[in-house]
Amino acid sequence: MEILLWLVPSAVVAVLAMLWVAWVGREGRGEVDREVAVRRLAGALEPDARKRRRPAPGYAAPQPDRDRSTGVAVRPSRRAS
Template sequence: MEVLLWLVPAAVVTVLAMGWVAWLGRTRREPDREVLLARLEKGLGRSTPLRYAAPRPEADRGTGLAVRRSRLPRPPG
């Protein structure tokens, strides 16, 4: 039984952490639906300017053939 006493502090900390996380994740009062819709409308109505033009990808020069890398020649010997 004495061997298990070292588990007590860890168990206490675990229980306290579980209680703290449960308290943080509790259900809170939700804002009014009209307020949420007004926020959504305001956010969607905003126009955001482009900061930069996206780079265009270079065209792939496909030859229709699969080309393997050449192997380096082995030194004699």
């Protein structure tokens, strides 16, 4: 048990840091005006809002055509000599 006493100072510092961050962070969240919140919600619910804000990624090279697998192993044909 005595070997774990060296953890106490670091645990106390961690708890104090968490409490300080929680105290400082709560001040930054003010009350949002109702009209502003309604406009933000309406903008987020628009059907084309996602397309407008996040364009599809472009690729430098075209995607290669994938071979269609039939699930059957086929040997290459031999030429008749």
